[in-house]
Amino acid sequence: LGETVALMCNLSVYFEIHWLKISEGRLMALMVTSLKHTGQLSVVWNYDKTHFEGFMEMQTTGLRILHVSTSDLATYYCATSYQKRLDFDKGVQLYSKCDISFIYLFWLSACLDGPSLHYQVFAAVLSFGLLGMLLAVFVVHMKTRTKDVKNDEK
Incomplete structure (x- = not known):
């Protein structure tokens, strides 16, 4: 909690990458990124620019969550969008090192x-x-x- 966390997506970066969060049964879109012709990552849409960042590292796209709070403790998915179809990567569950009930x-x-x-x-x-x-x-x-x-x- 309070730190920055980087999540990586193992899907092809040649299509749009959608970052989604599932918390308490609700699905929420966080960010959409795509690859420019120059090879740089472009953020097409971002739900909260002060809290989420898209980045690229070793030809893999990622989502950076700044100053993680308890509301960020959820399951995150990345998905590629190609010809009106979404292909999902395995999800990543973000949890605190502390017992949340505590x-x-x-x-x-x-x-x-x-x-x-x-x-x-x-x-x-x-x-x-x-x-x-x-x-x-x-x-x-x-x-x-x-x-x-x-x-x-x-």
């Missing part, structure tokens, strides 16, 4: 900056709670065992 339940800084003091305090509290629970089970077990031993002696 982001919503706790502080975002714990995910972006690595383990923060907040996270360490939270982990310590959970650890002491677990230790307390184990101690309670042990005490209950010892008390019921003592009663059973006394009942067996009678």
Whole structure:
């Protein structure tokens, strides 16, 4: 999150390349690129020029996502357009190194900056709670065992 990610398309660059995103069951067109006669990549259409960039590297076209946010965590496809037909490359799923549910339940800084003091305090509290629970089970077990031993002696 917050960094730039480059996705590559393994389809022929001699046709229009369409970049698509599928998130929460919705398909969204992001960009269309084509190859100029000079061999340079031309961006025909871009949904958000400040967030998406088309580029070419070693005769392969790519999509660069700038400053990745949680809304960018989705599956991306590139497709070639030739004679009213789309051929799709395999999809690429973009996900965070962090557990997304953790982001919503706790502080975002714990995910972006690595383990923060907040996270360490939270982990310590959970650890002491677990230790307390184990101690309670042990005490209950010892008390019921003592009663059973006394009942067996009678």
